[in-house]
Amino acid sequence: MYDVIPLPYSYNALMPVVDEETLNIHYNKHHKKYAENLNNLTNSNIPLEQIPKRIDEFPLKDRGQVLYNAGGILNHNLYFQSLNSNFSLPKGKLLNKINNDYGSFDNFKKIFINKSKNLVGSGYTFLVTDNVGNLTIINLPNQETPLSYDLIPLFTIDLWEHAYYLKYKNNRNTYIENIWSKANFDHASKTYENLF
C-alpha cells in the first residue's frame, strides 16, 4: 500500500501565509487522493521513489495514471516538508553550494521566485541536484517529478491553484512571495548532506 507522509505540523502552522482550511483540504483531500488513486490502480511492491524510473514495469494502459498519482504523492510529500511555521535557511554543504553558485541565499531566492512566477498552468518549482551535486532550479508541469529526469528533488513550492486559491484568488504572485516566510530547508539540507 502506498501512503502519504504524516503532515509534519498542525493545520494552522503556516498561518497567516497559508490558511488552516487550505492546508487541511490540500493535505487531507488532494494529497491523500493521489495515494487512494494509486492504490486503486496497482498493488505493486515497487517503492514509491522508484516508480518514475521503473514505470515500464506497469501495464502500458496504466502507466500514465500510475506516474501521475505517484508524482502527486512524491511532490506533495516534498512540498509539505519544504515548509514549516518558522523559516529556516539551508545549512552545511547545501548552503555552501548555494552561496557558491548563486552568490547568496537572497539571490538564489530571487531567482527561484522569478522561476515560479514564470510557470504556466499547474505545477511546481523545484530545487534539484544531479547525481554529482550540481544544483538547478526547474519548473515541471502537473505532477511530473524530477526523478523522471535523473534529478533528485530537494525543495519545492506547489503552484497548483488548490495550494493558494481560497486565500489569494487570482493573485498567485503574492502567494509565491509570501510562502517564502514559511520556507524550511532542513529537509533539503539533510538530503543534500547525506548524498554528497
Ligand SMILES: [Fe+2]
Ligand atoms: Fe498540491
